[in-house]
Amino acid sequence: MTRVSLSRLPGDRVLVVEGDGQRELPMTDLASYVGEREADEPRWVWDDTVRWYPSLLAAGVRVQRCHDLRLGHQLLRRAPAVDAQLLVGDQSTHWDRLGPSVPSDPALFSIDDTAEHLRTDLEDARQLAAVAASSDAPKLGLLLAAESAGALVAVEMTYAGLPWRTDVHERLLTDLLGPRPPRGARPQKLEALVAEVRGAFDAPGLNPDSRPDLLAALRRAGLEATDTRKSSLRALKHPGIAPLLRYKQLAHLFQTNGWAWTDEWVKGDRFRPAYQPAGSTTGRWSSNGGGALSFPAIVRPAAVADDGWMLVVADVAQLEPRVLAGMSGDRALARSARGADLYQGMVDDGAVASRTDAKLGLLGAMYGATSGESGRMVPGLTRRYPDAFGLVEEAARAGERGQVVRTLLGRGSPALGEAWERDPDDPPPDADSQARYRRAYGRFTRNFVVQGTGAEWALCWIADLRNRLWRLGDSGPLDARPHLVFFLHDEVVIHTPAALADLVAAEAAEAAATAAGLLFRDLTIDFPLNISTVRSYADAGKPGAAIEA
Structure with a gap:
């Protein structure tokens, strides 16, 4: 496959390197050049997808594949x-320090002028050589391709946006909070709840947003409170707890998805968050803005498909347990994973007495539970599923020894020293503290291998689905065809013409099966999807909306 690298040069010019040849273009000619070359299906090589792809999409140019060198460098290091x-080589220290750019200002890097004009062909050659010399070359090659495809998806979802009815959102806010308040003030209904909480605790000056104030009020009321988390508050008995919890819920809505959020993140009837692929150490995505990956159900009624269009919402059932079965090669757990409900499959196979026991045991193994019901289930399930439970146990022991672990495709965990950030002026920790930290790191590495491989499966899923959706459209730009508009770890939302909704659902299921085949070649693992075809995102999963695929 032809690789074409693009590097920014001073004076708004672009250096194009293909094989042994190179040429310079004005930046203004880049979109037409890329559009013409797309017929050859090259792999575009660039420093950061967010710096190049938004302007191409705006010019009507969709690229099929790329290699994101920033993501690749971060992964391979x-x-x-x-x-x-x-x-290591020319400019490599700049690649070491390169952070993600954001869609609001993709043309600027915050490091220095050298980082603005990095030679992508030089870094590409180093990355190709590093992969070729690796013992995991095929897997790493697949991971790099999937990671870069995910970067394309992220930009496309920001560009297309999730359909958003601002009138519905504002009506929801008004119903729950009252009219929009002046800047810096609380909404009317929040103020009423504050008054109710103050009265219940006989604390006229209480600020419920202040942790010290709230803890003091709780203790004056005779409540043994050590924190103000919702889960802790629910365990307390007092007339003021119910309005306090309601206040916290609505205050969170006001702060994270209120009117100011709409002003900033909803443009042209579309919610356009800024995704950050591989934003976490496991490879899971995070968000550079808009809160896309902490999207509350309470505002989903505002996500409504355009007239004549539908939203196809697909999520995979029990992703991480299925991934554990596949990566460990545990045939007994793979057999239990056949069908829609892995936990019920464990019951049907006689491994446990109830679905609850199955869920507690598997989660206990993946998160290192040693006590309670989860801890009680682990020993018996370890005997039943030795390969799966042995894999996470081995990862935990490696972490306790201070060793790094890897996902199925080769992503490495942060080293013990990276995860353990300690002030150099602090005295060295004692032996007990070191042992506690090593056990905590072991719990992290135990989950890292599964969560990270789950993220790899999801990347392969959306990479394949992206191309399948493009092929469903007859012609026209990205947002005139079925297209991805939202991604949340193990769930996607697709905006599609209503006439194509059934085909889109089928393609989502086929892409899930393809991703499973790419990662787990030697063992068939089912990844069934719960699929809903709805006008509003809020209706996904409701009776009559969902099908299994």
Whole structure:
């Protein structure tokens, strides 16, 4: 496959390197050049997808594949199977420090002028050599391709946006909070709840947003409170707790998805968050703005498809337990995973007495539970599923020894020293503190291998689905065809013409099966989807909206 690298040059010019040849273009000619070359299906190589792709999409140019060097460098530096010295060379210290840019200002890097004009062909050659020399070359190659495809999806979802009815959102806010308040003031209904809480605790000056104030009021009321988390408050008995919890819920809505959120993140009847692929150490995405990955159900009624269009919402059932079965090669757990409900499959296979026991046991194994009901279930399930439970146990022991672990495709965990941030002026920790930290790191590595491989499956899923959706459209730009508009770890939302909704649902299921085949070649693992075809995102999963695929 042809690789074409693009580097920014001073004076709004672009250096194009293909094989042994190179040429310069004015930045203004880039979209037409890329559009013409797309017929050859090259892989575009650039420093950061967010810096290049939004302007191409705005010009009507969709690219099929790319290699995101920033994401690739970050991944390969930490991959245990890669010799990191092979990534060292001209400008490599700048690649080490390169952080993600954001869609609001993709043309600027915040480091220095050299980072603004990095030679992508040089870094590309280093990354290719590092992968070729690795013992995990095929897996790392797949991971890099999936990671870069995910970067394309992220930009496309920001560009297309999730359909959003501002009138519905504002009506919801008014019903729950009252009219929009002046800047810096609380909404009317929140103020009423504050008065109710103050009266219940006989605390006229109480600020319920202040943790010290709230703790003091709780203790004066005779309540043994050590924190103000909702879960802790629910355990307390007092007439003021119910209005306090209601206040916290609505205050969170006001602060995170209120009128100011709409002003900033909803443009042209679309919610356009800024996704950050591989924003967490496991490879899971995070958000650079808009709160896309903490999207509350309470505002979902505002996500409504355009007239003549539908939303196809697909999420995979029990992703991480299925991933554990596949990556460990545990045939007994894979057998239980056949069908829509893995936990019920464990019951049907006689491994446990109830679905609750199955869920508690598997979660206990993946998160390191040693006590309670989860801890009680783990020993018996370890005997039943030795390969799966042995894999996470081995990862935990490696972490306790201070070793890094890797996902199925080769992403490495942060080292013990990276995860343990300690002030250099503090005295060295004692032996007990070190042992506690190593056990905590072991719990992290136990889950890292599963959660990280789950993120890899999801990347392969959306990468394949992206291309399937493009092929469903007859012609026209991205947002005139079925297209992804939202992604949340194990769930996608697709905006599609209503006439194509059934085909879109089928393609989502096919892409899930393809992702499973890419990752778990030697063992068939079912990844069934719960699929809803709805006008409003709020209706997904309701009776009559969902099908299994």
